Amino acid sequence: MAAKKLRLGLIQMAVGDDKVENVKRAVSLIKRAVENGSSLVVLPECFNSPYGLKHFPKYAESIPQGDTAKALSAAAKENKVYLIGGSIPENDNGQLYNTCTAWDPSGDLICSHRKVHLFDIDIPGGITFQESKVLKPGKSLTTFNIGEWKVGLGICYDMRFAEMARLYSKSGCNLLVYPGAFNMTTGPLHWELLTKARAIDNELYVAAVSPAQDKTADYVAFGHTMAVDPWGKVVSAAQFEEDIVYADIDLSVVEKMRQQIPILSQRRTDLYDTISKD
Numbered sequence: 001m002a003a004k005k006l007r008l009g010l011i012q013m014a015v016g017d018d019k020v021e022n023v024k025r026a027v028s029l030i031k032r033a034v035e036n037g038s039s040l041v042v043l044p045e046c047f048n049s050p051y052g053l054k055h056f057p058k059y060a061e062s063i064p065q066g067d068t069a070k071a072l073s074a075a076a077k078e079n080k081v082y083l084i085g086g087s088i089p090e091n092d093n094g095q096l097y098n099t100c101t102a103w104d105p106s107g108d109l110i111c112s113h114r115k116v117h118l119f120d121i122d123i124p125g126g127i128t129f130q131e132s133k134v135l136k137p138g139k140s141l142t143t144f145n146i147g148e149w150k151v152g153l154g155i156c157y158d159m160r161f162a163e164m165a166r167l168y169s170k171s172g173c174n175l176l177v178y179p180g181a182f183n184m185t186t187g188p189l190h191w192e193l194l195t196k197a198r199a200i201d202n203e204l205y206v207a208a209v210s211p212a213q214d215k216t217a218d219y220v221a222f223g224h225t226m227a228v229d230p231w232g233k234v235v236s237a238a239q240f241e242e243d244i245v246y247a248d249i250d251l252s253v254v255e256k257m258r259q260q261i262p263i264l265s266q267r268r269t270d271l272y273d274t275i276s277k278d
């Protein structure tokens, strides 16, 4: 594919209790995504473990020494593909994080992003979740380049924070990727809307990648993996079941929209600004 174009392969994977099986499944789906032409493959949030506080300590691994990271490195290398490894619970000397890794086609780790905004919410009769009981938050924003593409990484709840996405667009990002596992309370209302909002706010592509829905799990992920273009149009999307969403994205769509509706250069920084303290 030309440098201005990428085919995303967004893997809406069915995640179960068996870590080894989860990783094996991820590796075989990565291969399938590449066979179908993907140049950047993305896994969902928490793909080697069920999503839940009680699971994180048990499934956590170190990065890049752990078995899951090694499998991702090998999969990127064997398939010669850029790979965003969704997220896994990371154990760094006893501190746990929710961490996304990015790998290049030689299997080298490009960067890792620790979820910056922990998912602490309380909706009585809906969902209560307190990631901060078990996890520590990351302390930095994370970007990497694929040719002319600059990718900004966030994990799930990070998607709710418009300032973070704005900082990414200010730093030159044209694609934001959020592995995420919204739930059956907030997912139907907010998942698609937030994906579109971040895209339109910043005039870039956004990919949001969920595990498949499993009604028998303690935490039921919403699914609906999708890629949205800078206009807020859904390029392609999944429903609830395991699937791979393919999205052909084109840098000229970003460039053209930014010329036609130049909000990024029309910001009144004399009145307001979004600044990084990274």
Ligand SMILES: O=C(O)CCC(=O)C(=O)O
Binding pocket: 118, 119, 155, 156, 157, 158, 160, 180, 181, 182, 183, 186, 187, 190
């Ligand atoms: O923001 C939400 O509604 C869901 C967030 C979430 O599930 C997460 O951060 O893992």
